[in-house]
Amino acid sequence: MPDEAKRASVAALEVATRAAERYLEGLDERSIPASIGIDEVKDALGRDLPEHGEPPAEVIERLVRGSEPGLIAIPNPRFFGWVMGGTQPAAIAADWLVSAWDQNTGMRDITPGTVGAEELAAAWIIDLLGLPAQAEVAFVTGGMMANFTCLTAARDEVLRRAGHNVAEKGLAGCPPVRVLVGAERHDTVDKSLRLLGLGAAVAVDADDQGRIRVDALERELARGEGPTIVALQAGNVHSGAFDPFDAAIDAAHAAGAWVHIDGAFGLWAAASPRLRGLTRAIERADSWATDAHKTLSVPYDCGVAIVADRAAMRAAMGVSGAYLSVTDSEEHLDPYHRTPELSRRARGVPTWAALRAMGRSGTIALVDRLAGSASALATGLAGMPGVEVLNDVVFTQVCIALEDDDRTAALGEALRAGGEAFASSSRWRDRGVLRFSVSNWGTDQVAVDRTLAAVRRALSSI
Ligand SMILES: *Cc1c(COP(=O)(O)O)cnc(C)c1O
Numbered sequence: 001m002p003d004e005a006k007r008a009s010v011a012a013l014e015v016a017t018r019a020a021e022r023y024l025e026g027l028d029e030r031s032i033p034a035s036i037g038i039d040e041v042k043d044a045l046g047r048d049l050p051e052h053g054e055p056p057a058e059v060i061e062r063l064v065r066g067s068e069p070g071l072i073a074i075p076n077p078r079f080f081g082w083v084m085g086g087t088q089p090a091a092i093a094a095d096w097l098v099s100a101w102d103q104n105t106g107m108r109d110i111t112p113g114t115v116g117a118e119e120l121a122a123a124w125i126i127d128l129l130g131l132p133a134q135a136e137v138a139f140v141t142g143g144m145m146a147n148f149t150c151l152t153a154a155r156d157e158v159l160r161r162a163g164h165n166v167a168e169k170g171l172a173g174c175p176p177v178r179v180l181v182g183a184e185r186h187d188t189v190d191k192s193l194r195l196l197g198l199g200a201a202v203a204v205d206a207d208d209q210g211r212i213r214v215d216a217l218e219r220e221l222a223r224g225e226g227p228t229i230v231a232l233q234a235g236n237v238h239s240g241a242f243d244p245f246d247a248a249i250d251a252a253h254a255a256g257a258w259v260h261i262d263g264a265f266g267l268w269a270a271a272s273p274r275l276r277g278l279t280r281a282i283e284r285a286d287s288w289a290t291d292a293h294k295t296l297s298v299p300y301d302c303g304v305a306i307v308a309d310r311a312a313m314r315a316a317m318g319v320s321g322a323y324l325s326v327t328d329s330e331e332h333l334d335p336y337h338r339t340p341e342l343s344r345r346a347r348g349v350p351t352w353a354a355l356r357a358m359g360r361s362g363t364i365a366l367v368d369r370l371a372g373s374a375s376a377l378a379t380g381l382a383g384m385p386g387v388e389v390l391n392d393v394v395f396t397q398v399c400i401a402l403e404d405d406d407r408t409a410a411l412g413e414a415l416r417a418g419g420e421a422f423a424s425s426s427r428w429r430d431r432g433v434l435r436f437s438v439s440n441w442g443t444d445q446v447a448v449d450r451t452l453a454a455v456r457r458a459l460s461s462i
Contacts (some may be wrong), residue, residue: 012056013100016153019064020092024075031419032073041070066089072422077442078451080377081424083265083397084292086440091298096351098346103345106336115335124355125304128363129290131283135306136313138338139292139348142303143264144188146289149305149340151192151229153316154258154287157309157459158227159217161256167315178228180204180220180252182212182243186262188230201231208429209241209392214248220254228257235266238428238435239390240374240397246281259285265439268295269395272367278394288364296394297365297441298350305338329355333381355416366441370396373448374438380452381436384459390433398436407434407462414458421451 001009036044044066054062073079075086103111105118122137140146156166156178164174177198181189184207193201207215212232221228230252231241252259260330261267261282267290270279282288286309292302307313310333318337336342358366371394378393381400385409390399402408412425412434423436436451 008056010058013192015057015060015064019068023068023071024042027076030073030076031078032076032422033416033419034070034072036069038070041066044069073443075440076422077440077444077447078421078454079440080436080438081301081422081450083437083439085291085294085297086261086442087299088297088354088357088441090353090357091296091350094350095299098349103346104342104343105348106342107334108332111346112371114346114349117352118335118346119168119332120200121348121355122304123353125290125351126306128355128360129267129279129282129288130270130276131288131306132308134310135308136310136333136338138305138307138313138317138335139344139346139351140303140305140339140341141301141347142189143186143262143289143291144303145249145340146230146264146291146303146305147186147188147260147262148192148195149317149338149390150260150289151189151196151198151231151339152310153307153312154198154229154260155198155314156316157257157286158229160315162227175226178202178224179231180217180228180257181231182206182210182233184210184238185231185233185235186237186264189262194220207346209239210236211241212243212248214244214251217248218251221251221257225255228255229260230257230264231260232285233266234261234263234282235395237399238397238399238426238433239394239435240266240395241391242269242278242394245279245285249281249284253284258287260287261285262288262289264289264291264396265294265437268367269371272364272371274368275371275395292348292354293349296351296354296363296369297366297439298354302347302351304351307338313355319401334404369441369444370438373443373445374398374436376445376448377438377451380448381455383454385461390428390431396438398438399426399433400436401431401433408432408434411455411458414461415455418454418458420457421452 074084103114105111105114108115141279162175179201183203205213234242249259269275288306290304292298293300314337333348374396377394378389378398381387382389386402388401423434426433426435
């Protein structure tokens with residue numbers, strides 16, 4: 001790089017560092033929702049492609065000026081919208097280096113610096129979650145792609161067992177694949193099935209917390225035969241509930257089905273001795289999807305797809321090509337044999353950094369703190385006039401409602417407009433609800449107390 005370009009690059013990074021420091025330090029005090037809309041952001045950034053370029057540092061200054069007021073403070077410890085995590089310091093810094101290092105992390109022998117960190121992170125995740133040691137781990141963009149990756153392996157394997165090779169024949173003429181899901185599975189399971197050409201799943205009845213009913217699953221399994229996939233859930237986005245894995249996996253395996261578990265945030269309960277009972281028997285499933293950008297609080301984006309059967313994963317995701325350097329050994333697959341992507345950033349490296357920074361005890365403490373904060377929030381909310389907590393708060397989700405849907409919606413709006421705490425509105429079990437999803441490493445008792453005070457103010461304003 002010429003000296004001038006080097007200096008420009010350093011200057012831009014310095015502007016970015018200062019801006020990030022200001023943003024992170026101001027997080028606790030700034031109003032959570034974006035304070036300007038998308039049109040104002042575009043105006044501030046400048047709408048027209050400039051004829052001539054400008055120095056990198058000026059570009060970054062413009063970006064900070066234009067975009068910052070349009071940011072929603074997702075990493076604020078009082079942000080409880082949807083299911084979104086915060087960002088841990090070591091993970092942010094590691095993420096920056098992943099960009100600066102520019103390692104296209106698909107081949108072990110070519111980019112050992114980043115694959116090494118990813119393989120360690122993968123092994124630690126398997127260890128923390130108590131999953132089979134030989135399982136293959138893929139770092140993908142999120143829970144959606146983790147579901148997709150696992151369900152691809154599932155589809156191909158159940159069809160292979162039925163004598164149909166998808167890689168050769170495609171889906172034309174294949175026996176029908178039954179996919180059974182709980183009535184309250186996450187939409188990304190349906191979207192994955194759509195992308196996979198499997199059509200709509202059979203929705204199996206769920207109980208009042210959204211858990212799949214094993215008697216209904218058994219009935220549905222008995223209704224047909226042939227290639228079957230059962231997708232279970234660890235962590236319902238409304239109730240936080242976990243499917244009854246032990247009995248559901250028994251029933252599914254007895255019918256010869258592949259069992260997948262969508263545990264985008266909930267799978268992490270397995271890391272905590274106190275909460276592990278919620279995930280009992282998950283290790284007997286065939287594949288698991290989870291996120292690092294939720295519970296673990298690494299920056300977007302990082303999901304994790306885990307498949308117990310290496311051959312099934314390799315067959316579903318593997319690539320070949322003379323110009324690629326295939327270094328598969330008995331012991332290790334190259335990353336590009338596990339992910340839908342070929343070229344990819346080393347998104348497992350920030351996960352390595354987060355786990356290294358927390359250690360085993362810190363990771364357990366994180367999971368326990370999230371669940372503890374959710375239960376403290378629920379207790380505080382239940383004590384407020386007219387507030388009903390609708391779910392059994394077993395993990396990190398709290399779902400509340402007021403006397404009627406209009407008032408519940410008004411409470412959500414007033415809370416968000418106040419800027420101090422953020423929860424998102426939804427519908428669950430035919431009621432308008434306000435959801436508090438505790439998914440940020442920084443959420444503690446102070447954040448809970450400030451949130452409860454903000455809800456009290458919002459309540460008295462509607
Ligand atoms: C968030 C979530 C997903 C999707 O994950 P992304 O990381 O947003 O792609 C899937 N399932 C559940 C249960 C989730 O909470």
